[in-house]
Amino acid sequence: xxxxxxxxxxxxxxxxxxxxxxxxxxxxxxxxxxxxxxxxxxxxxxxxxxxxxxxxxxxxxxxxxxxxxxxxxxxxxxxxxxxxxxxxxxxxxxxxxxxxxxxxxxxxxxxxxxxxxxxxxxxxxxxxxxxxxxxxxxxxxxxxxxxxxxxxxxxxxxxxxxxxxxxxxxxxxxxxxxxxxxxxxxxxxxxxxxxxxxxxxxxxxxxxxxxxxxxxxxxxxxxxxxxxxxxxxxxxxxxxxxxxxxxxxxxxxxxxxxxxxxxxxxxxxxxxxxxxxxxxxxxxxxxxxxxxxxxxxxxxxxxxxxxxxxxxxxxxxxxxxxxxxxxxxxxxxxxxxxxxxxxxxxxxxxxxxxxxxxxxxxxxxxxxxxxxxxxxxxxxxxxxxxxxxxxxxxxxxxxxxxxxxxxxxxxxxxxxxxxxxxxxxxxxxxxxxxxxxxxxxxxxxxxxxxxxxxxxxxxxxxxxxxxxxxxxxxxxxxxxxxxxxxxxxxxxxxxxxxxxxxxxxxxxxxxxxxxxxxxxxxxxxxxxxxxxxxxxxxxxxxxxxxxxxxxxxxx
Amino acid sequence: xxxxxxxxxxxxxxxxxxxxxxxxxxxxxxxxxxxxxxxxxxxxxxxxxxxxxxxxxxxxxxxxxxxxxxxxxxxxxxxxxxxxxxxxxxxxxxxxxxxxxxxxxxxxxxxxxxxxxxxxxxxxxxxxxxxxxxxxxxxxxxxxxxxxxxxxxxxxxxxxxxxxxxxxxxxxxxxxxxxxxxxxxxxxxxxxxxx
Numbered sequence: 001x002x003x004x005x006x007x008x009x010x011x012x013x014x015x016x017x018x019x020x021x022x023x024x025x026x027x028x029x030x031x032x033x034x035x036x037x038x039x040x041x042x043x044x045x046x047x048x049x050x051x052x053x054x055x056x057x058x059x060x061x062x063x064x065x066x067x068x069x070x071x072x073x074x075x076x077x078x079x080x081x082x083x084x085x086x087x088x089x090x091x092x093x094x095x096x097x098x099x100x101x102x103x104x105x106x107x108x109x110x111x112x113x114x115x116x117x118x119x120x121x122x123x124x125x126x127x128x129x130x131x132x133x134x135x136x137x138x139x140x141x142x143x144x145x146x147x148x149x150x151x152x153x154x155x156x157x158x159x160x161x162x163x164x165x166x167x168x169x170x171x172x173x174x175x176x177x178x179x180x181x182x183x184x185x186x187x188x189x190x191x192x193x194x195x196x197x198x199x200x201x202x203x204x205x206x207x208x209x210x211x212x213x214x215x216x217x218x219x220x221x222x223x224x225x226x227x228x229x230x231x232x233x234x235x236x237x238x239x240x241x242x243x244x245x246x247x248x249x250x251x252x253x254x255x256x257x258x259x260x261x262x263x264x265x266x267x268x269x270x271x272x273x274x275x276x277x278x279x280x281x282x283x284x285x286x287x288x289x290x291x292x293x294x295x296x297x298x299x300x301x302x303x304x305x306x307x308x309x310x311x312x313x314x315x316x317x318x319x320x321x322x323x324x325x326x327x328x329x330x331x332x333x334x335x336x337x338x339x340x341x342x343x344x345x346x347x348x349x350x351x352x353x354x355x356x357x358x359x360x361x362x363x364x365x366x367x368x369x370x371x372x373x374x375x376x377x378x379x380x381x382x383x384x385x386x387x388x389x390x391x392x393x394x395x396x397x398x399x400x401x402x403x404x405x406x407x408x409x410x411x412x413x414x415x416x417x418x419x420x421x422x423x424x425x426x427x428x429x430x431x432x433x434x435x436x437x438x439x440x441x442x443x444x445x446x447x448x449x450x451x452x453x454x455x456x457x458x459x460x461x462x463x464x465x466x467x468x469x470x471x472x473x474x475x476x477x478x479x480x481x482x483x484x485x486x487x488x489x490x491x492x493x494x495x496x497x498x499x500x501x502x503x504x505x506x507x508x509x510x511x512x513x514x515x516x517x518x519x520x521x522x523x524x525x526x527x528x529x530x531x532x533x534x535x536x537x538x539x540x541x542x543x544x545x546x547x548x549x550x551x552x553x554x555x
Numbered sequence: 556x557x558x559x560x561x562x563x564x565x566x567x568x569x570x571x572x573x574x575x576x577x578x579x580x581x582x583x584x585x586x587x588x589x590x591x592x593x594x595x596x597x598x599x600x601x602x603x604x605x606x607x608x609x610x611x612x613x614x615x616x617x618x619x620x621x622x623x624x625x626x627x628x629x630x631x632x633x634x635x636x637x638x639x640x641x642x643x644x645x646x647x648x649x650x651x652x653x654x655x656x657x658x659x660x661x662x663x664x665x666x667x668x669x670x671x672x673x674x675x676x677x678x679x680x681x682x683x684x685x686x687x688x689x690x691x692x693x694x695x696x697x698x699x700x701x702x703x704x705x706x707x708x709x710x711x712x713x714x715x716x717x718x719x720x721x722x723x724x725x726x727x728x729x730x731x732x733x734x735x736x737x738x739x740x741x742x743x744x745x746x747x748x749x750x
Contacts, residue, residue, distance in 0.1 A: 115619045120666045174669040299660035
């Protein structure tokens, strides 16, 4: 019954792990050849794969796990999806409904443990609830602001016989979608933008989720307003566009930060305006006279920054409405755009080339050149993530995936596997540091088992680089517990898992290694031994204002 | 009733939820400085009337959101509503450092929450119930205030009283003169005034 319901919802792929409390589902799985099941090596891997799958192809990722430890192993993956508004359905087995509350074997309060990291969750104790619950869950996970929904199903319910039931008409009284834009506010927003002297638009993940990239470009061009993106908004606006400010926030580009800090009208679209965007909140965009905030989730309005004009709406709807009402800009933008160009000259992205070590940026730029804006790049968390975000001029959506809100180390490999399942037509590159990589490295088995074309770029500096950089710069220079001196030989590790790998220590080996990875069928790993002292720049010291950003030192 | 009146009427309920300050010989409930609380906190207190699905997860999800977002429950009442399968919750919440409206917005995100109304400062009937046992057998002054005697015996007298938070607060002060042995107090239930 569960599996039939999943077929009805259009599910093709499930990432899962069987165990005592979901065995009845697995017993019937072979009867459903349309449902392809990927056996993961750890439930966290399943959640990240489903997440990468959803981010890459737009369909909700589906996860199976058993009760107790199985379900609890999903928590980090659910949180990652929840923070970044990724649609996911997690179906967990629960002990028999008659055993709930008796501390039965592998019983845990999964609803309790996951309530704060799911958009919604259900405990199913009767077969009658099941068709409605599954139908509702997919609706809730994929509509409005997407998110993970968990369905905890008691084992006796999984075994119960029921007549085939067609799902009821959806009637969820407590779930309302934001169906319209207040056009008066749209007109106000348009007028504020047109009347601005120094406008800036910031675009977040909401623009990508709503496929509003074209509307964003149109609005930016009509209003002659420069556009920056958040880390998760990368791809929403082409970086090589003359109006692009590239990435914003505390590791954003210098010219973006300068523009935000000097703007008089700031329009924030499909974003949460979190602390990584604002740095010290009191000093965020201090010259702004009119904050305009567009988000599909009304609770984002004023959560961090109080907007003067708020539009609770889907990004595409809101931008379309604003474009309709947009007058010709009242003021010439020449001086403002020239000023931004001057900042771009003054604060370019740069890194040290000449200390004899292999630089991560050299590796990434070479990789990106070969990707030709066609491949999906999945980054892990840490320095590798920011380097991967900054060192490519992303010009189209959906090519850069990473765990932004939750910052989950270990995300990249399983998410890359999920992305490849979701978009088998695309090349998929996985960029990770060695620290995050070993957190979920067991999923290499899945990549090998399914001969997935995933190219793993390991930026190996034998340390927890971002933490090391923070300790050096913001915690008195005390390096504490950041040296990863005892790590596996990654080439041998790859060999043990059954995939080819090479090690690169010199700049001139980068090109041939990436060539070899591209040529190889199936997964391939390159262990790049990078400069152990390489840092991420620009960076705003923790707790400081955006104005205080540091740039790469001259060397 | 203006906004200030309403707010002034509600905080006394916080006494039972507030920090346990144990002045010697006094029950914590009564040692809480009600007046100063009204001065310190009124701006941060929201009163919400919430219609919810009557499910096993509802209350824990609501309290989870309140905890996670840094809010604090000062008083809560739950009971069945007019509609089957739905309960009516009345919450008094301190919204902490967040914008006042965040409480409503964050609770509204829960699928279990069907309808939510922020009635802070609105024209409402607000009622709290208190049941108290006092050592005195002579309780005329309590009865004069509207209390009902539930039982009397050699151990003392049990009375009940219902009223607006402020009246309940005043009633507590009167109780103290009768030697309180035990007390139980509900959170408020509210309803918009029709006129």
